[in-house]
Structure formats: C-alpha cells, structure tokens
Amino acid sequence: MSARAEPEAAAQHAEEGPSPRALTYTLIALLVLAGLSLALRFAHLGGFSFLAALLIAVIKASLVAVVFMEFLHEKPTVRFAFATGLSLFALLVVLLVADVLTRTIPPLSNPPGTAQRYHG
Amino acid sequence: MPEQVAEQFEDLEKQAHAARLGMWVFLGSEVLFFSGLFALYTGYRTEHPYGFGVGVEHNTIAWGSVNTGVLLVSSYTVAMAVHMLRRGRNTASALLLGATIFLGLVFLGIKTGEYLKHFSDGIYPGGWGHFFEEHGDPGTKMFFTLYYCMTGLHAIHVFAGMCVLSLLLWKVLRRDIGAWAPHPLAIGAVYWHLVDMIWIFLWPLFYLIPGASQS
Numbered sequence: 608m609s610a611r612a613e614p615e616a617a618a619q620h621a622e623e624g625p626s627p628r629a630l631t632y633t634l635i636a637l638l639v640l641a642g643l644s645l646a647l648r649f650a651h652l653g654g655f656s657f658l659a660a661l662l663i664a665v666i667k668a669s670l671v672a673v674v675f676m677e678f679l680h681e682k683p684t685v686r687f688a689f690a691t692g693l694s695l696f697a698l699l700v701v702l703l704v705a706d707v708l709t710r711t712i713p714p715l716s717n718p719p720g721t722a723q724r725y726h727g
Numbered sequence: 728m729p730e731q732v733a734e735q736f737e738d739l740e741k742q743a744h745a746a747r748l749g750m751w752v753f754l755g756s757e758v759l760f761f762s763g764l765f766a767l768y769t770g771y772r773t774e775h776p777y778g779f780g781v782g783v784e785h786n787t788i789a790w791g792s793v794n795t796g797v798l799l800v801s802s803y804t805v806a807m808a809v810h811m812l813r814r815g816r817n818t819a820s821a822l823l824l825g826a827t828i829f830l831g832l833v834f835l836g837i838k839t840g841e842y843l844k845h846f847s848d849g850i851y852p853g854g855w856g857h858f859f860e861e862h863g864d865p866g867t868k869m870f871f872t873l874y875y876c877m878t879g880l881h882a883i884h885v886f887a888g889m890c891v892l893s894l895l896l897w898k899v900l901r902r903d904i905g906a907w908a909p910h911p912l913a914i915g916a917v918y919w920h921l922v923d924m925i926w927i928f929l930w931p932l933f934y935l936i937p938g939a940s941q942s
Contacts, residue, residue, distance in 0.1 A: 624810055624913075634803040641795050648788065648935045660931035668924045675806045676920045677913075682744060685751045692755025696762035703766045707773045 625674050633674040640667050743910035750914045754921050757884075761925060764877050768932060771869045778866015780938015782874065785848075785858075787841065791934035794837050795926065801830035802923040805892070805916045815906035817899050824896040824912075827919065831889040838882050845871075852876070874933055881925055888919045 625633075644663045652659055672678040678686065736742040772779045808823035849856035852875040854868030895915045898904045904911050 624813055625806075627807065627810060630803060630806050630810065634799065637799045637802075638796065641792070641799065644931060644935055645788070645792055648937070651937075657936050660936050661928075664928050664931055667927045671802060671920050671924050671927070675802050676917050681747065681751065685744075685748050688748060688752045689755045689758075692758040696758050696765070699762050699766050700769055703770050704773060707770050 623680070624677060629674060633670055637667055637670055640670075739908060743908075746910055746914055747917075750917055754917065757921060761877070761880070764873065764880070765928070768873050768877070771866065771873070772938075775864065775866025775869060776938045778862075778864035778868070778938070779870045781862050781864060781867045782870030783934065783936060783938055785850075786874075786934050787844070788934050790837055790841050791930050794834050795930045797830050797834045797837070798923045798926050801827045801834070802920050804830065805919050809909060809913050809916050812899060812904070812909045812912050813906055817902055817905055820912070821896055821899045824892055824899060828889050828892050828896065831885050831892075834885055835882060838878065842875075877929055878933065881922070881929060884922045884925070888915075888922050891915045891918060 640663050644660055647656065647659050647663075650656075678689070732739050732742055736745065804823045805827045808820045808827065811817075811820040811823060845851075846856075849858040850871050852872050854865075854872060859868055892915060895904070895912050899912065
C-alpha cells in the first residue's frame with residue numbers, strides 16, 4: 608500500500624510539531640541561557656557555581672527535549688523508555704557522589720620501604 | 728518513490744510509532760553509555776577539586792562557547808527541516824539539513840583545532856606530556872583524560888549524526904521521504920538533538936565551572 612495515497616495521514620503529520628515561532632523562541636531562550644552560564648563563569652559564586660551551571664544545563668536540555676525533540680507529544684511507551692535511561696543515570700550519579708562524600712575509612716598506610724602515597 | 732508500509736504493520740502511523748520507540752530506546756541506552764563517564768567525572772572532581780580547576784582554567788572558554796552556539800543553532804535548523812518536510816517543502820528542508828551538516832563540520836573543525844592546541848601544549852590522554860611536569864596533580868591528569876574520552880566520544884557521535892543527516896538529505900532530495908512520511912527525518916533529528924543535549928552538559932563541566940583553585 609502506498610503511503611502517498613493516505614491524505615489523512617499526511618494532513619495529520621502536517622499538523623504535528625511545534626510552530627516555527629515556537630522553535631525560534633526556543634533557540635533564543637537557549638542562547639540567552641548559554642550567555643547566562645558564561646556570565647556566571649566570571650561571577651565567582653564559589654561552591655554554588657557548580658550547582659548554578661548544572662541547573663542552567665538541565666533547563667536547556669529540558670527545552671531541547673520538550674520543544675525540539677517533541678518528547679511530551681510522544682506516546683507513554685516512548686516516554687517510559689527514555690525516562691528509564693534517565694532514572695538509572697540519576698541513580699548512578701547520586702549513589703556515587705553519596706559514596707565519595709561519606710567515606711570515612713582512612714587510606715591505607717604505605718607499605719614499608721615504599722614512596723609516599725598520594726592521598727588526594 | 729514514497730515509503731511503503733512494511734507488511735508487519737497495519738498502517739504508516741503504527742510503523743512510525745515503532746520506529747520512534749526504537750530510536751528513543753536507543754537514546755536511553757546512549758544516556759547510559761555516557762552516564763558512566765559523567766559519574767566518573769563527578770566522583771573524581773569531588774576528590775580532586777584543585778586539579779580539575781587547573782584543567783578548566785587551561786581550556787579556552789571562547790572555543791567551547793562558540794561550539795555551544797554552533798550546536799544550539801544546528802538543533803534549530805534540523806528542527807526547522809522537520810517542520811518544512813511535514814509541510815511538503817522538500818527543497819527548504821534540504822537546505823536546512825545542509826546547514827545543519829555544515830554546522831556539524833564547523834563544530835568538528837573547532838574541536839580538532841582545540842585538540843591540536845592541547846597537543847602542542849604537551850597535553851595527551853592518560854596524563855602524558857610535558858604539561859603535567861608543571862601540573863602534576865593527579866586530578867589534572869584525570870581531568871584531561873576524561874576530557875579526551877568524553878569530548879572524543881561526543882565528536883564521534885557528531886560525525887555519526889552528520890552521516891545520518893547526509894543520508895536523510897539524499898532521501899529528501901530524491902523525494903523518497905516527504906510530507907506523506909516525514910518520520911525518518913524526525914527520528915534522525917531526535918538523534919542530532921541528543922548529541923546537542925550531551926554537549927550542553929559537557930560545556931560547563933570542561934570549560935565553565937571553576938575548581939577549588941579559583942573559587
């Protein structure tokens with residue numbers, strides 16, 4: 608069966624997707640957020656610079672996913688498939704950071720006759 | 728020649744959904760593929776904030792920032808290409824796809840220039856090179872090893888995305904795909920967006936976030 612012979616399907620596809628205006632506004636928002644990230648690089652926020660930069664990156668990635676990738680318009684099976692990957696990624700990073708931050712066991716001492724070990 | 732519906736599918740919509748599901752499962756596996764490296768970065772940065780700060784300080788912010796802009800604009804052009812194809816404007820879609828592939832080339836060109844600069848500075852993967860005689864902190868060695876691994880893998884993905892988009896450009900020009908079946912291009916575009924999304928995180932990690940030496 609030829610797909611070209613399906614005018615309903617073609618009309619449905621033509622209606623899908625964000626408008627050029629929405630795409631353009633999203634690009635502008637992404638560039639503004641990138642500029643904000645760059646400005647914060649020189650703001651000397653101390654320990655908050657890591658958090659601020661990653662927060663802006665998450666917002667930018669969400670914009671790309673929602674508008675450009677049309678993630679929210681996908682069916683639940685598609686959303687579930689990708690959300691599984693993201694969830695496992697988050698789990699890995701959170702558990703790893705929790706492990707590194709809460710280590711209390713001191714490093715092993717140097718074996719006799721060996722050079723000074725670097726402990727980080 | 729327009730795309731045919733494969734015999735195992737009732738209609739084009741179900742075939743398109745199966746293809747989209749397959750792509751998103753693949754993207755989920757790509758996220759997991761990179762997640763190990765992001766986790767390594769987070770763990771080592773937590774243990775070596777000073778060494779990572781030295782590495783961030785050495786990278787050229789301007790090049791990383793220009794590449795960020797290039798990839799963001801390329802995401803826009805490929806999204807517009809999909810939009811045009813859905814409305815049957817194959818020529819406009821092909822031009823936008825060509826612009827996207829060109830921007831991918833610009834990105835890889837800048838990245839290559841950065842690598843060459845690092846090599847001339849004596850920075851090689853694995854902590855090799857005379858740069859590390861001055862900056863001997865293990866964190867700096869780990870920073871640049873992760874830098875080469877993560878940005879190198881990302882560059883390979885950019886190249887793969889350019890190959891996919893080139894094939895789709897050919898199909899758009901031959902009118903193998905069009906408004907009656909735009910999903911092959913939409914799926915290829917989603918892959919390109921993921922490549923952009925990964926760089927959105929690589930940029931602050933390797934160029935923007937100062938380490939303990941600066942904050």
